[in-house]
Amino acid sequence: MKNKILIFFCALLMPFITMAQAANNAPEMATIFRSEGKIYVVIGVLSVIFACLVVYLVYIDVRVRRLEKKD
Protein backbone atom coordinates (compact mmCIF):
# COMPACT_ATOMS: atom_id res chain seq x y z
CA MET A 1 0.00 0.00 0.00
CA LYS A 2 2.77 2.36 1.00
CA ASN A 3 4.67 1.61 -2.19
CA LYS A 4 1.59 2.28 -4.26
CA ILE A 5 1.20 5.72 -2.72
CA LEU A 6 4.85 6.48 -3.39
CA ILE A 7 4.61 5.37 -7.02
CA PHE A 8 1.49 7.48 -7.41
CA PHE A 9 3.28 10.63 -6.23
CA CYS A 10 6.31 9.87 -8.39
CA ALA A 11 3.96 9.55 -11.35
CA LEU A 12 2.45 12.92 -10.48
CA LEU A 13 5.90 14.47 -10.69
CA MET A 14 6.72 12.98 -14.10
CA PRO A 15 5.29 15.81 -16.24
CA PHE A 16 7.48 18.30 -14.37
CA ILE A 17 10.59 16.21 -14.96
CA THR A 18 9.91 15.88 -18.68
CA MET A 19 9.08 19.57 -18.93
CA ALA A 20 12.33 20.50 -17.24
CA GLN A 21 14.26 18.31 -19.69
CA ALA A 22 12.52 19.88 -22.65
CA ALA A 23 13.49 23.28 -21.28
CA ASN A 24 17.13 22.21 -21.14
CA ASN A 25 17.39 21.21 -24.76
CA ALA A 26 15.42 23.97 -26.45
CA PRO A 27 16.82 27.42 -27.16
CA GLU A 28 16.15 29.94 -24.44
CA MET A 29 13.35 31.78 -26.23
CA ALA A 30 11.14 28.79 -26.87
CA THR A 31 10.81 27.17 -23.48
CA ILE A 32 7.61 26.74 -21.56
CA PHE A 33 9.12 27.90 -18.31
CA ARG A 34 10.38 31.14 -19.78
CA SER A 35 7.07 32.08 -21.43
CA GLU A 36 4.56 34.57 -19.97
CA GLY A 37 7.19 36.47 -18.02
CA LYS A 38 8.56 33.26 -16.46
CA ILE A 39 5.39 32.86 -14.39
CA TYR A 40 5.69 29.06 -14.75
CA VAL A 41 8.84 29.18 -12.65
CA VAL A 42 6.65 30.48 -9.82
CA ILE A 43 4.23 27.63 -10.46
CA GLY A 44 7.14 25.20 -10.46
CA VAL A 45 8.35 26.58 -7.13
CA LEU A 46 4.87 26.19 -5.66
CA SER A 47 4.66 22.58 -6.89
CA VAL A 48 8.06 21.80 -5.39
CA ILE A 49 6.97 23.19 -2.00
CA PHE A 50 3.69 21.30 -2.21
CA ALA A 51 5.47 18.05 -3.11
CA CYS A 52 7.91 18.48 -0.20
CA LEU A 53 5.07 19.06 2.26
CA VAL A 54 3.16 16.01 0.98
CA VAL A 55 6.24 13.78 1.22
CA TYR A 56 6.93 15.03 4.74
CA LEU A 57 3.33 14.46 5.82
CA VAL A 58 3.47 10.90 4.48
CA TYR A 59 6.71 10.38 6.44
CA ILE A 60 5.15 11.65 9.67
CA ASP A 61 2.07 9.51 8.98
CA VAL A 62 4.24 6.41 8.64
CA ARG A 63 5.97 7.21 11.94
CA VAL A 64 2.67 7.63 13.79
CA ARG A 65 1.36 4.39 12.30
CA ARG A 66 4.47 2.55 13.47
CA LEU A 67 3.89 4.03 16.94
CA GLU A 68 0.25 2.85 16.93
CA LYS A 69 1.25 -0.68 15.93
CA LYS A 70 3.60 -0.99 18.91
CA ASP A 71 0.67 -0.79 21.36
Place this chain on the structure above:
Amino acid sequence: MLNPVPRLDILNETIRNVYFHVPIWFAMLFQMGYSVVYAVKHLSKNEMKFDIISNQAAQTGLFFSVPGLLTGCLWAKFTWGTWWTFEDPKLNGVAIAVLIYLAYFILRNSIIDELKRARIAAVYNIFAFVMMFVFIMILPRLTDSLHPGNGGNPAFGKYDLDSNMRTVFYPAVVGWVLFSLWILDVKKRIAFLIYQKHEE
Protein backbone atom coordinates in the same frame (compact mmCIF):
# COMPACT_ATOMS: atom_id res chain seq x y z
CA MET B 1 0.30 36.47 -5.30
CA LEU B 2 -1.50 38.68 -7.79
CA ASN B 3 -0.36 41.97 -6.33
CA PRO B 4 1.48 44.36 -8.58
CA VAL B 5 5.22 43.75 -8.48
CA PRO B 6 8.17 45.75 -9.74
CA ARG B 7 8.97 44.99 -13.38
CA LEU B 8 12.55 43.84 -13.54
CA ASP B 9 14.79 42.42 -16.24
CA ILE B 10 15.63 38.69 -16.18
CA LEU B 11 13.57 38.16 -13.01
CA ASN B 12 10.25 39.14 -14.63
CA GLU B 13 7.38 37.45 -12.80
CA THR B 14 9.71 35.17 -10.83
CA ILE B 15 10.10 38.03 -8.36
CA ARG B 16 6.98 36.50 -6.81
CA ASN B 17 9.14 33.60 -5.66
CA VAL B 18 10.31 35.95 -2.93
CA TYR B 19 7.02 35.19 -1.16
CA PHE B 20 7.92 31.49 -0.94
CA HIS B 21 11.64 30.87 -1.25
CA VAL B 22 12.76 33.50 1.27
CA PRO B 23 10.17 32.84 4.06
CA ILE B 24 11.03 29.13 3.88
CA TRP B 25 14.65 29.95 4.63
CA PHE B 26 13.50 32.29 7.41
CA ALA B 27 11.49 29.41 8.89
CA MET B 28 14.62 27.23 8.65
CA LEU B 29 16.71 29.86 10.47
CA PHE B 30 13.96 30.22 13.07
CA GLN B 31 13.86 26.47 13.72
CA MET B 32 17.64 26.28 14.02
CA GLY B 33 17.53 29.19 16.47
CA TYR B 34 14.81 27.40 18.44
CA SER B 35 16.96 24.29 18.42
CA VAL B 36 20.04 26.07 19.78
CA VAL B 37 18.01 27.82 22.51
CA TYR B 38 16.80 24.44 23.76
CA ALA B 39 20.30 22.99 23.44
CA VAL B 40 21.53 25.71 25.82
CA LYS B 41 18.55 25.08 28.10
CA HIS B 42 19.43 21.40 28.17
CA LEU B 43 23.03 22.17 29.08
CA SER B 44 21.97 24.36 31.99
CA LYS B 45 19.00 22.35 33.32
CA ASN B 46 20.10 18.89 32.16
CA GLU B 47 16.58 17.74 31.34
CA MET B 48 15.96 15.24 28.54
CA LYS B 49 12.80 17.11 27.54
CA PHE B 50 14.84 20.03 26.26
CA ASP B 51 17.15 17.74 24.32
CA ILE B 52 14.20 16.14 22.54
CA ILE B 53 12.78 19.56 21.61
CA SER B 54 16.18 20.69 20.37
CA ASN B 55 16.58 17.61 18.20
CA GLN B 56 13.10 17.89 16.73
CA ALA B 57 13.55 21.58 15.95
CA ALA B 58 16.80 20.83 14.13
CA GLN B 59 15.00 18.15 12.13
CA THR B 60 12.22 20.56 11.21
CA GLY B 61 14.79 23.16 10.19
CA LEU B 62 16.58 20.63 8.01
CA PHE B 63 13.28 19.72 6.43
CA PHE B 64 12.69 23.37 5.49
CA SER B 65 16.10 23.54 3.86
CA VAL B 66 14.96 20.90 1.33
CA PRO B 67 12.20 22.95 -0.37
CA GLY B 68 14.41 26.00 0.15
CA LEU B 69 17.22 24.42 -1.83
CA LEU B 70 14.94 22.92 -4.50
CA THR B 71 13.03 26.15 -5.11
CA GLY B 72 16.32 28.02 -5.16
CA CYS B 73 17.70 25.62 -7.78
CA LEU B 74 14.62 25.98 -9.96
CA TRP B 75 14.62 29.75 -9.64
CA ALA B 76 18.34 29.97 -10.37
CA LYS B 77 17.97 27.79 -13.47
CA PHE B 78 15.66 30.27 -15.16
CA THR B 79 17.20 33.52 -14.00
CA TRP B 80 20.91 32.86 -13.51
CA GLY B 81 20.92 30.08 -16.10
CA THR B 82 22.17 27.24 -13.94
CA TRP B 83 20.82 24.93 -11.24
CA TRP B 84 23.75 25.54 -8.97
CA THR B 85 26.77 27.79 -9.15
CA PHE B 86 29.85 27.61 -6.99
CA GLU B 87 30.53 31.26 -7.71
CA ASP B 88 27.88 32.33 -5.24
CA PRO B 89 29.02 32.40 -1.60
CA LYS B 90 25.47 32.06 -0.31
CA LEU B 91 24.90 28.78 -2.14
CA ASN B 92 28.21 27.39 -0.92
CA GLY B 93 27.47 28.60 2.61
CA VAL B 94 24.06 26.95 2.61
CA ALA B 95 25.54 23.70 1.29
CA ILE B 96 28.13 23.70 4.09
CA ALA B 97 25.50 24.60 6.71
CA VAL B 98 23.23 21.76 5.62
CA LEU B 99 26.16 19.34 5.72
CA ILE B 100 27.08 20.56 9.22
CA TYR B 101 23.54 19.85 10.39
CA LEU B 102 23.55 16.43 8.69
CA ALA B 103 26.72 15.74 10.68
CA TYR B 104 24.77 16.77 13.79
CA PHE B 105 22.25 13.98 13.22
CA ILE B 106 24.96 11.45 12.40
CA LEU B 107 26.79 12.43 15.60
CA ARG B 108 23.59 12.12 17.63
CA ASN B 109 22.72 8.70 16.33
CA SER B 110 26.22 7.36 16.74
CA ILE B 111 26.17 7.75 20.54
CA ILE B 112 24.21 5.09 22.37
CA ASP B 113 24.30 6.45 25.92
CA GLU B 114 21.36 8.82 26.27
CA LEU B 115 22.82 11.45 28.61
CA LYS B 116 26.12 11.57 26.79
CA ARG B 117 24.33 11.87 23.45
CA ALA B 118 22.22 14.77 24.68
CA ARG B 119 25.20 16.70 26.05
CA ILE B 120 27.50 16.22 23.06
CA ALA B 121 24.66 16.96 20.64
CA ALA B 122 23.81 20.17 22.52
CA VAL B 123 27.41 21.38 22.41
CA TYR B 124 27.72 20.52 18.73
CA ASN B 125 24.38 22.26 18.10
CA ILE B 126 25.76 25.56 19.40
CA PHE B 127 28.80 25.17 17.17
CA ALA B 128 26.61 24.27 14.17
CA PHE B 129 24.33 27.26 14.66
CA VAL B 130 27.22 29.71 14.87
CA MET B 131 28.85 28.20 11.78
CA MET B 132 25.56 28.33 9.87
CA PHE B 133 25.09 31.97 10.80
CA VAL B 134 28.58 32.82 9.63
CA PHE B 135 28.22 30.91 6.37
CA ILE B 136 24.74 32.14 5.46
CA MET B 137 24.47 35.62 6.92
CA ILE B 138 27.98 37.02 7.26
CA LEU B 139 30.36 35.59 4.65
CA PRO B 140 28.06 36.28 1.66
CA ARG B 141 27.95 39.93 2.67
CA LEU B 142 31.72 40.23 2.60
CA THR B 143 32.04 39.14 -1.01
CA ASP B 144 29.98 39.55 -4.14
CA SER B 145 26.92 37.39 -4.43
CA LEU B 146 24.19 36.85 -6.96
CA HIS B 147 21.69 37.13 -4.13
CA PRO B 148 20.35 40.62 -3.59
CA GLY B 149 21.38 42.30 -0.39
CA ASN B 150 24.84 40.76 -0.37
CA GLY B 151 28.18 42.20 -1.24
CA GLY B 152 27.89 44.95 1.35
CA ASN B 153 24.31 46.01 0.72
CA PRO B 154 21.65 45.57 3.38
CA ALA B 155 19.01 43.09 2.29
CA PHE B 156 15.55 44.16 1.13
CA GLY B 157 16.88 47.63 0.47
CA LYS B 158 16.14 49.54 -2.62
CA TYR B 159 15.18 47.51 -5.61
CA ASP B 160 14.07 44.07 -4.54
CA LEU B 161 11.09 44.88 -2.32
CA ASP B 162 8.66 47.71 -2.91
CA SER B 163 5.82 48.52 -0.53
CA ASN B 164 3.34 46.41 -2.51
CA MET B 165 5.52 43.37 -2.04
CA ARG B 166 6.07 44.05 1.63
CA THR B 167 2.33 43.71 2.32
CA VAL B 168 2.57 40.13 1.09
CA PHE B 169 6.11 39.28 2.09
CA TYR B 170 5.94 40.00 5.83
CA PRO B 171 2.70 38.05 6.44
CA ALA B 172 4.25 35.23 4.39
CA VAL B 173 7.27 35.18 6.71
CA VAL B 174 5.03 35.11 9.79
CA GLY B 175 2.86 32.44 8.20
CA TRP B 176 5.75 30.14 7.33
CA VAL B 177 7.30 30.55 10.78
CA LEU B 178 3.98 29.65 12.42
CA PHE B 179 3.61 26.75 10.00
CA SER B 180 7.05 25.48 10.98
CA LEU B 181 6.04 25.78 14.65
CA TRP B 182 2.99 23.64 13.92
CA ILE B 183 5.12 20.95 12.28
CA LEU B 184 7.51 21.14 15.22
CA ASP B 185 4.62 20.73 17.67
CA VAL B 186 3.41 17.56 15.96
CA LYS B 187 6.95 16.17 15.85
CA LYS B 188 7.50 17.03 19.49
CA ARG B 189 4.37 15.15 20.53
CA ILE B 190 5.44 12.07 18.57
CA ALA B 191 8.94 12.22 20.06
CA PHE B 192 7.60 12.56 23.62
CA LEU B 193 5.31 9.56 23.06
CA ILE B 194 8.23 7.48 21.84
CA TYR B 195 10.33 8.63 24.81
CA GLN B 196 7.62 7.74 27.33
CA LYS B 197 7.18 4.29 25.76
CA HIS B 198 10.91 3.82 25.94
CA GLU B 199 10.98 4.76 29.63
CA GLU B 200 8.19 2.38 30.70
